[in-house]
Structures are given as structure tokens and as C-alpha cells.
């Protein structure tokens with residue numbers, strides 16, 4: 001069981017899923033977005049993973065900075081992931097990038 005604000009978690013998914021959709025559409029092919037939950041030693045994890053183009057290693061953690069975007073003018077505000085990280089922190093959890101591989105994995109860790 002986690003104590004959480006349902007509206008804020010919904011807000012988080014409303015940001016993460018379109019990010020996955022965008023990168024897959026930009027690749028001009030079909031793709032897959034997976035949402036998984038699992039137990040961890042110290043809480044639970046919610047993972048949103050896509051098989052799009054991925055995030056360049058040189059960009060890394062900068063994706064969480066407010067107003068950081070690689071989308072063209074008018075296409076993105078660059079606020080999505082910074083809002084998601086704030087939601088995680090308000091819940092005593094954390095939001096991080098998953099391991100490198102094809103695509104992108106964003107992991108929300110929440111305490112039980």
C-alpha cells in the first residue's frame with residue numbers, strides 16, 4: 001500500500017505516456033509503451049518504458065530541468081518531467097532514468 005495523491009499520480013502518467021508516444025511517432029514506426037508496477041525493498045516502483053529513440057547519454061539528467069526541451073518551438077514547454085519529479089518528491093519518493101538500452105525508462109520510486 002502507498003499513500004499517494006491519485007490526481008498527482010495521474011498527472012505524472014499524463015506527462016510520461018505522451019513523451020513515449022512522441023518519440024515513437026518521431027521514429028516513424030510503431031512502438032510500445034509499457035507501464036509496470038513492482039515491489040522494491042524499500043517501497044514500490046512504477047515504471048514507464050518506451051522503445052523510442054531514447055535519451056542521449058550527454059543529455060541525461062538534464063531532462064528533469066524545468067524548461068529543458070528538445071522539441072521544436074511550440075511543441076513542448078519542457079515542464080513535463082520537472083513536474084513529475086516534483087510530484088515524486090512531494091510523495092517522499094524519487095523519479096529517475098532507468099538503465100541504458102533501447103528506448104527510455106522512467107522510474108518512480110515510492111515509499112510504502
Ligand SMILES: Nc1ncnc2c1ncn2[C@@H]1O[C@H](COP(=O)(O)OP(=O)(O)OP(=O)(O)O)[C@@H](O)[C@H]1O
Nearest residue numbers: 019020023054063069070076077078079080081104
Ligand atoms: N520518453 C522519452 N524518450 C526520449 N526523450 C525523452 C522522453 N521523455 C523526455 N524526453 C526528453 O526530455 C525532454 C524534456 O521532457 P519534458 O516532458 O520535461 O518536456 P517536453 O516533453 O519537451 O515538453 P512538455 O512540457 O510538453 O512535456 C524532451 O524534450 C525530450 O528531449
Ligand SMILES: [Mg+2]
Nearest residue numbers: 015019080081
Ligand atoms: Mg513531455
